[in-house]
Amino acid sequence: MKSLESILANHPFFENLEAEYLALITGCASNVRFEAGQFIYRQDEEANRFYIIREGKVALEICPPGKKPITVQTVTDGEILGWAWLVPPYHCQFDAQAVELTRAIVLDGKCLRKKCEEDHTLGYALLNRLLPIIGKTMEATRLQLLDVYGVQD
């Protein structure tokens, strides 16, 4: 069975991270499992955790009043779920619900946030890894907003 540290060390998100930091991050990590339909976090909750999805699928949903929830993005194997833990005001913006049985590694974002404040090299290393994910998400959102498959005038 692979140890948490080796799983994290082999994940692209932590690629080339110094061993000292990897050990620190592993100390903030644990395995979790969510059944299909289970909520991982809810909109407006404090964002204290983030997840590396090992296997499964998670829907990010928003629920307009009186209507069915709308899924705006799914996160699946190998991807990172949640970045609000590192960006003020540290609140979740969506509901995250497991679409199917999902296994993940949860990381204590609040603890890591504190470590990042104390050690800016670690903070820079994590931001450097998180920013491309945020950028990709923004790019995808813009494309979705364009509604390119809709009827064009």
Added chain:
Amino acid sequence: MAVKMDPIIQSPMTPQLYRVEKVIRETHDTFSLRVIPKDDSGARAFQPGQFNMLYAFGVGEVPISISGPKPSGRSMIHTIRDVGTVTHALHGLKKDQTVGLRGPFGSAWPIELAKGYDVVIMAGGIGLAPLRPALYALLEQRDQFGELSLLYGTRKPEDLLFTEEFEEWRGKYGVQVKLTVDTADSEWHGNVGVVNTLVQRVTFDPVNTIAMICGPEVMMRFAVLELKHCGVPEDQIFITMERNMKCAVGFCGHCQFGPAFICKDGPVFRYDQVKQFFGIREI
């Protein structure tokens, strides 16, 4: 003695009469017409990626990609979105009614070139229609190709085309079929997000891959970026372009795209040959 040719019959501007064999409702706004020549001689041979001009009598003519059938079929299938006057008239056609047809026209997907390569097919919306004959051709000679992937995105789950064929493509032929939609409710258990995010979710060897992309230009632009980011060379990426086509044979110039005419030089282009014109708003 030279055989005299009938100038009317031979003209590429003269439609042939085809009979509607079947009308297939695909989605709420998209349908397929399976047509066969009225003289039952069998449809003309076509290559995957080519298109026909379909003529709704008294209304007008539109370019429509050929979306089938499987290689053994005698008819031709055209998948059409009901968005304008002519397509709406075509939507009104019933079995055994007549439609005018000119074609097939244009360039084809590089099936021969792809032999020995992995193939990644990326489709957006109705863009799967012109790619389906390519997929049929690949599956007919499945052992000639490496990994086959179909990455397909639409606006909503109910807009997905040809869903009844996905399981066969997956199960029988080992195609990595990945679907995504821009938005969905909780009844959809598939992916939500843009189609280029699927590139990372399939297995292929980038330098040994031929990619074929069809969809809205904005979607294709980001699909190309993602494939290039993964290491697929530009000269192994093929896209299909769309412009206002009228004559379909390079006479009228309506579909000029830089130095090329989409109707006769395209619609399928190798990306590196058109990239300098791709995304220029004035073209």
